[in-house]
Amino acid sequence: MSGTTSTIVNLPDQRTATMPKRDYLNNEHGLLSWLFTGDHKRIAILYLISITFFFFLGGIFAGLIRLELLTPQPDLVASDTYNKLFSLHGIIMIFLFLVPSVPATLGNFLIPIMIGAKDLAFPKINLLSWYLFMTGGVLTLTALVTGGVDTGWTFTTPLSTHYLNTNVVTAATGIFIAGFASIFTGLNFIVTIHRMRAPGMTWFRMPLFVWANYAASILMVLGTPVLAISLVLVALERTLGLGVFDPTKGGDPLLFQHLFWFYSHPAVYIMILPGMGVISEVISTFSRKRIFGYTAVAFSSVAIALFGFFVWEHHMFIMGVSNYSALVFSLLTMLVAVPSAIKIFNWAFTLQKGSITFETPMLYAFAFIGLFTIGGMTGVFLGALGMDIHLTETYFIVAHFHYVMVGGMLMAFLGGIHFWWPKMFGRMYPESLSKLSAVTSFIGFNLTFMPQFVLGYLGMPRRYHAYPPEFQVLNVLSTAGATVLGVGFLLPVLYLGWSLKYGAIAGNNPWQATGLEWQIQSPPLTENFTEIPIVTQDAYDYEWLANKTEHEVTTVG
Amino acid sequence: MDNALVASHAHTHEEEHEHVALPQHCHHFETEQQQREAGTFGMWLFLLTEIMFFGGLFFAYLLYRNWYHDAFVAASNQLSIKLGAINTAVLIGSGYFMALGVWAAEVRKKGLLVLFLVITTVLGFVFLGIKYVEYHEKWEKHHIPGEHFDVSEFVNPQAYGLKETPLAPDMAQKTQVFFSLYFAMTGMHALHMIIGIGLLFWLIWRANRGEFSSGYVAPIENFGLYWHFVDIVWIFLFPLLYLINRHPGS
Amino acid sequence: MSEYHDAANVTNPEHAEHHIVTPMTYTIIFATLLTLTAVTVGAAFVDLGIMNPVIALAIASVKGVVVILFFMHVMYQSKLIKMTVGAGFFTFLVLLTMTLSDYISRAWGLW
Numbered sequence: 001m002s003g004t005t006s007t008i009v010n011l012p013d014q015r016t017a018t019m020p021k022r023d024y025l026n027n028e029h030g031l032l033s034w035l036f037t038g039d040h041k042r043i044a045i046l047y048l049i050s051i052t053f054f055f056f057l058g059g060i061f062a063g064l065i066r067l068e069l070l071t072p073q074p075d076l077v078a079s080d081t082y083n084k085l086f087s088l089h090g091i092i093m094i095f096l097f098l099v100p101s102v103p104a105t106l107g108n109f110l111i112p113i114m115i116g117a118k119d120l121a122f123p124k125i126n127l128l129s130w131y132l133f134m135t136g137g138v139l140t141l142t143a144l145v146t147g148g149v150d151t152g153w154t155f156t157t158p159l160s161t162h163y164l165n166t167n168v169v170t171a172a173t174g175i176f177i178a179g180f181a182s183i184f185t186g187l188n189f190i191v192t193i194h195r196m197r198a199p200g201m202t203w204f205r206m207p208l209f210v211w212a213n214y215a216a217s218i219l220m221v222l223g224t225p226v227l228a229i230s231l232v233l234v235a236l237e238r239t240l241g242l243g244v245f246d247p248t249k250g251g252d253p254l255l256f257q258h259l260f261w262f263y264s265h266p267a268v269y270i271m272i273l274p275g276m277g278v279i280s281e282v283i284s285t286f287s288r289k290r291i292f293g294y295t296a297v298a299f300s301s302v303a304i305a306l307f308g309f310f311v312w313e314h315h316m317f318i319m320g321v322s323n324y325s326a327l328v329f330s331l332l333t334m335l336v337a338v339p340s341a342i343k344i345f346n347w348a349f350t351l352q353k354g355s356i357t358f359e360t361p362m363l364y365a366f367a368f369i370g371l372f373t374i375g376g377m378t379g380v381f382l383g384a385l386g387m388d389i390h391l392t393e394t395y396f397i398v399a400h401f402h403y404v405m406v407g408g409m410l411m412a413f414l415g416g417i418h419f420w421w422p423k424m425f426g427r428m429y430p431e432s433l434s435k436l437s438a439v440t441s442f443i444g445f446n447l448t449f450m451p452q453f454v455l456g457y458l459g460m461p462r463r464y465h466a467y468p469p470e471f472q473v474l475n476v477l478s479t480a481g482a483t484v485l486g487v488g489f490l491l492p493v494l495y496l497g498w499s500l501k502y503g504a505i506a507g508n509n510p511w512q513a514t515g516l517e518w519q520i521q522s523p524p525l526t527e528n529f530t531e532i533p534i535v536t537q538d539a540y541d542y543e544w545l546a547n548k549t550e551h552e553v554t555t556v557g
Numbered sequence: 558m559d560n561a562l563v564a565s566h567a568h569t570h571e572e573e574h575e576h577v578a579l580p581q582h583c584h585h586f587e588t589e590q591q592q593r594e595a596g597t598f599g600m601w602l603f604l605l606t607e608i609m610f611f612g613g614l615f616f617a618y619l620l621y622r623n624w625y626h627d628a629f630v631a632a633s634n635q636l637s638i639k640l641g642a643i644n645t646a647v648l649i650g651s652g653y654f655m656a657l658g659v660w661a662a663e664v665r666k667k668g669l670l671v672l673f674l675v676i677t678t679v680l681g682f683v684f685l686g687i688k689y690v691e692y693h694e695k696w697e698k699h700h701i702p703g704e705h706f707d708v709s710e711f712v713n714p715q716a717y718g719l720k721e722t723p724l725a726p727d728m729a730q731k732t733q734v735f736f737s738l739y740f741a742m743t744g745m746h747a748l749h750m751i752i753g754i755g756l757l758f759w760l761i762w763r764a765n766r767g768e769f770s771s772g773y774v775a776p777i778e779n780f781g782l783y784w785h786f787v788d789i790v791w792i793f794l795f796p797l798l799y800l801i802n803r804h805p806g807s
Numbered sequence: 808m809s810e811y812h813d814a815a816n817v818t819n820p821e822h823a824e825h826h827i828v829t830p831m832t833y834t835i836i837f838a839t840l841l842t843l844t845a846v847t848v849g850a851a852f853v854d855l856g857i858m859n860p861v862i863a864l865a866i867a868s869v870k871g872v873v874v875i876l877f878f879m880h881v882m883y884q885s886k887l888i889k890m891t892v893g894a895g896f897f898t899f900l901v902l903l904t905m906t907l908s909d910y911i912s913r914a915w916g917l918w
């Protein structure tokens with residue numbers, strides 16, 4: 001932002017530029033043409049609208065939580081209500097926003113285009129996935145308006161099966177159904193990436209965004225059903241009195257934890273991997289360089305997916321698991337930090353000696369790298385057996401996963417939305433306003449969650465709405481930060497909405513990026529390509545792009 | 558569009574069947590073979606999901622069987638080995654006719670295809686009927702977990718004319734875990750059967766219209782994968798639930 | 808396969824020639840499965856100690872593999888499908904062994 005005035009943005013002459021006559025947005029008209037569409041791009045937009053709604057709904061709960069924590073006294077809401085606030089915040093943000101965020105919107109929109117296909121392999125299943133997601137969302141909303149749910153997003157047994165009188169079954173059903181939406185998205189991606197690649201598009205010519213989503217899809221397909229069965233058993237225990245997790249009948253509540261975290265640890269990677277894919281694309285484009293160590297970054301995605309299945313017990317160290325297996329899981333947790341670090345180092349080496357420009361997506365990418373590194377490093381603290389005993393169930397862990405999920409994933413999501421916005425809608429967002437919002441969210445984010453690391457380290461437990469007065473200063477800082485953060489997230493909705501009509505016309509390739517998606521018109525045609533591309537270049541081959549541009553000029557001239 | 562594309566790229570490989578003309582060919586696939594292989598692959602990925610779905614239940618079974626072995630033996634011996642074995646045979650038979658149905662579709666025999674699918678469905682119903690008889694017996698004996706669960710038969714088997722070793726009251730309580738798993742596992746299995754039978758009705762209706770006897774067999778083939786998967790689950794459930802220890806006194 | 812376009816993926820390890828399994832094969836498999844069911848019931852009534860569950864599971868696994876290979880055509884499918892099936896069972900084994908690592912070591916010697 002400061003210092004540099006250079007930019008790679010290359011827009012067509014606004015006096016003569018026009019939007020394409022025909023594209024996927026105006027190909028058909030009316031609400032029904034959207035609700036029954038098989039077009040992956042339109043389904044991506046449907047998802048984008050729905051998850052934005054759920055994001056702000058979950059954000060309202062976060063705001064109420066922070067408002068309550070402004071003072072040490074339990075003054076704004078009653079204890080039960082507070083429990084419902086953080087439960088609904090967690091459930092909505094994780095299952096209805098973070099899990100589908102990048103894959104179902106950007107992934108849905110871009111994966112077929114990036115590999116040169118006309119659509120995903122199963123368009124109808126793609127649409128079904130959105131309907132399942134909406135059904136899950138509506139059930140969660142039903143649970144919300146009929147009295148809420150207060151199990152926390154983890155549905156811990158026997159609390160959820162025996163001691164609570166809230167809408168556990170409704171919410172669990174909602175998540176079960178939304179889970180199948182995620183399974184179908186993942187399944188569709190895997191088949192598409194295996195089966196629909198354009199001629200010449202070999203595995204190692206695919207953009208890293210595709211690799212990252214492929215790895216996340218594997219986790220969706222193999223992990224989510226285990227969450228599904230554990231939720232089914234919780235529901236059966238509540239309704240019919242089965243005793244699989246019920247200690248009074250001989251069941252083991254820890255078994256629920258094992259099954260739940262068998263999904264929910266990999267779920268962290270379902271959420272973060274596609275974000276890492278976005279960052280690879282953005283870093284490469286705004287450094288004008290091929291990603292350093294392309295193969296290492298590609299394989300590190302798959303390695304994260306694989307290792308992700310071997311570490312879940314680190315969420316259970318204080319719950320009475322055996323010390324020996326806790327030791328094993330603690331060591332394996334250290335292992336999973338390696339592929340994430342590989343990515344960070346390779347991005348850093350890509351930046352080195354690159355011609356870096358600071359457009360908004362790049363600002364978000366820098367925010368991601370910084371915040372995700374802090375989130376990841378504190379994750380290593382928490383994975384270490386001795387530290388975990390002290391820090392778990394405190395605000396330290398809250399701060400840790402918000403650094404990964406919000407600081408990492410949400411920054412990547414916003415970066416990706418800004419990066420591909422001109423492709424999705426054919427118009428640019430306002431540059432200075434968006435830079436302002438990126439900086440605002442970065443400052444607001446750190447102000448919100450940095451104090452929580454300290455609070456947690458000092459011993460403030462999570463999930464209580466009253467606290468000793470000596471913690472108030474840090475809590476006030478955190479609430480103030482949350483307000484700034486809220487502004488940082490609200491701004492993009494306003495100016496992105498504005499840009500749909502008034503933004504500058506972007507042209508095909510405003511960033512001069514190399515991906516196949518940038519070689520077609522913006523917004524794309526319904527069938528993406530007028531003819532199936534034949535790929536002869538690697539991903540991020542800027543020389544190829546320069547040659548191609550030159551060639552185009554000569555043919556026109 | 559499709560014709561143009563297929564023509565523009567040289568094919569060294571000749572298909573056995575003509576493949577551009579079929580109406581089921583979706584525009585975004587270049588060839589029908591690509592479409593068919595994508596379908597099979599997608600179905601298998603879905604079955605991976607199913608493996609992990611039942612996997613959670615199978616793990617729970619493994620754990621509690623080791624923890625409460627005596628209770629599992631006593632409770633398992635309450636199940637009818639005869640009905641269980643008959644049901645296994647019925648389900649294998651149903652799978653056999655499903656497999657024959659795939660063959661009939663591939664060789665384009667419409668009448669045989671419909672016949673085989675109908676037999677598959679009927680055997681599915683027979684399985685569910687026998688399952689109902691078994692569930693009903695558990696209901697009458699108060700062996701359904703929950704408030705009305707009754708352990709007296711396990712604490713005092715002689716009074717019921719059983720040759721089982723009596724269980725201590727706390728171990729007898731653990732038979733509830735067995736029956737919880739029994740109902741969860743067979744219930745989930747039965748739910749898959751019911752969904753499968755629903756799909757079979759739809760497939761029979763379509764097969765009867767001749768949709769699958771002109772070279773387009775993907776729906777039959779992929780449904781067959783699902784139906785066989787449900788078979789496999791039962792193939793494991795039968796020995797695990799019915800045959801834990803059938804030689805009392807050992 | 809880089810430059811040459813292979814729409815049907817015939818030179819690709821993800822591709823397998825389509826194969827029609829005959830009714831004869833299906834019938835042999837059907838008979839095998841019924842026989843194995845009878846064997847597993849019979850074996851359950853013989854006291855073999857620790858071997859009882861081992862044999863029951865071994866027979867069930869053989870039956871499952873036979874169904875997968877022939878009824879479900881995996882025998883004639885591409886490497887991709889074979890690996891996919893393998894990946895499913897592998898992940899299930901991860902769930903099994905990693906969770907057992909807790910339960911077994913919680914009470915050494917009692918398992």
Ligand SMILES: [Cu+2]
Nearest residue numbers: 265312314315
């Ligand atoms: Cu974790």
